[in-house]
Amino acid sequence: MRIHDVVLEEEKDQVQSFLKQFDLTYEDDIDDTIIITENDCIIATASTSVNIIKCIAIAPAYQGQNMTSLLLTEMIKRLANKGINHYFVYTLDEQVPLFKALGLKPIVQTMTLALLEGGKNIQDTLQKLKTEYAINDASKAAVVINANPLTLGHLHLIETARKQHPALLVFVVSEDRSVFPFKARLAIVKKACESFDNVTVLPSLDYLVSYATFPKYFLQKEANIREEHAMIDVLVFKKYYMKTFNIVKRYVGEEPMSEMTAMYNKTLKKYLTNQLEIIPRKQLKDSVISASTVRNLLKKDHQDHAYQYLPQATVDFLETKEGKDAIRRLKKRATRH
Amino acid sequence: MKTIVVGSLESSDCLITLQPNENTEINIESTVFAMYGEQIQKVLTDTLKAHNIENIHVLCQDKGALDYTIEARLITAIKRFKEAKDES
Incomplete structure (x- = not known):
């Protein structure tokens, strides 16, 4: 199992089809994407767009193994490297408890979407x-x-x-x-x-x-x-x-x-x-x-x-x-x- | 100057973020804050003092780390912070 950057267009395509299983789209404003692979298969991914962490997905077989904390820690470190210490996570409503457990604070929730933040508190x-x-x-x-x-x-x-x-x-x-x-x-x-x-x-x-x-x-x-x-x-x-x-x-x-x-x-x-x-x-x-x-x-x-x-x-x-x-x-x- | 981030959000670990600041400020976000908030504060304050660090902003995102884990993470962060300071 290893974490790496997504750079090549074909890798982006792979992420795109991986995200599709979760009804997520790979948005065009993304500036950094990481994937976790095992045996050359994507098992998890996360992306950032400026100070927002999004497009987070984990293959069903690997859920419940704390992959989110791995993804999140990596992303927080990358953002800090760019001088960003206040970050936001957009996620589905039902995932809020998961991110709360990782120390993020929910700001607001709509019927489907939730916005959380870390590093600062509103x-x-x-x-x-x-x-x-x-x-x-x-x-x-x-x-x-x-x-x-x-x-x-x-x-x-x-x-x-x-x-x-x-x-x-x-x-x-x-x-x-x-x-x-x-x-x-x-x-x-x-x-x-x-x-x-x-x-x-x-x-x-x-x-x-x-x-x-x-x-x-x-x-x-x-x-x-x-x-x-x-x-x-x-x-x-x-x-x-x-x-x-x-x-x-x-x-x-x-x-x-x-x-x-x-x-x-x-x-x-x-x-x-x-x-x-x-x-x-x-x-x-x-x-x-x-x-x-x-x-x-x-x-x-x-x-x-x-x-x-x-x-x-x-x-x-x-x-x-x-x-x-x-x-x-x-x-x-x-x-x- | 760059921010220093050390540690992880895994269970029994903590993520320490250091930034230069006008005064010394400590922020703790912990899953066990109600029980151990004061103790974490003490470990952070003591470690900063022992390494003569002032005017820094410390963010400790804790997932139930033990005292010596927090201390070790902070010491590493301080070392990197000093290195980065010397470089710039």
Whole structure:
């Protein structure tokens, strides 16, 4: 019995057909796969995609021999080598006890799917964030934005929400996969909200609209994203963020253009019901303001047109060297973010 | 600097993860935490002290390892940690 890497295409094909017996598909975002073989036959496999461990399967004859711990230990070590110490496992609902016994913590479960984590724990992490930003226990409203980059539309959402509540939390998506780096996005939002005394701007950390909770958001074409993909993210928000920070209302912008965001909003509505407020988009002349429109304009060098949709803080950033670099990256990118 | 991971998640073993940190922090995840949490904490703290290690984050994912297993795993991790530090 030995563990080895899957590198060759034909080996990948073997893993693929092995996974098929378990109704699992070998997903195309996988960046590392290991197999355990005996007499040249695959008896177990696991894969990682960034910080997610998935596609875990063990041949029926070898189940109950603690193969999972072997696979998991190997994967944890490999991730640590890449500098990843906080990892997630996606698995079927009925496998949760198995992973719990290996020290992983369940975060949320849907009817079929469960998300667990290791290396860190969501409750402690959020509690730390709360202390760090000196957030009290009074009831609050919240918005979650990627702000890639921050537009007048985002600002309108923030303004509307903060007028109706004594306090507002603005979570900026921490996941660094967008063309504008997280640090810049956070700094711009902080700058733009400087004069609002009841607004706290903070990072969303690894759990909101992150690669772990909403992988498809960053990968798939919009049309392929379905409700179940957004569900984990929504449940995490409800179960942990709302509780920890005493959030009583979440505000989102109405989504007339992106099908995916519209679907995300619909899922939010389903689980948050009257705790969700959908605000109509701010319009400029006849067009609604959206960050993707701004990115498209910047891409095509229509700077002046783009600036009409942006607050001063964003414009200032775009004029810096870092901002110009971001625009240059934008021109090279084919993806949505 | 890279993270050091030593051990396994097999029964009667533990997986130790070391990372540089601003202060010394110990996290224990154990299947027998209720019974032996304090004892594990003591073994980890004492071993760190004996090797003059400070400003480190220790994560111990324990599956019912005995004291000397935990100690041995931590000592190995410390040795690798020092090696990695010297290299960088």
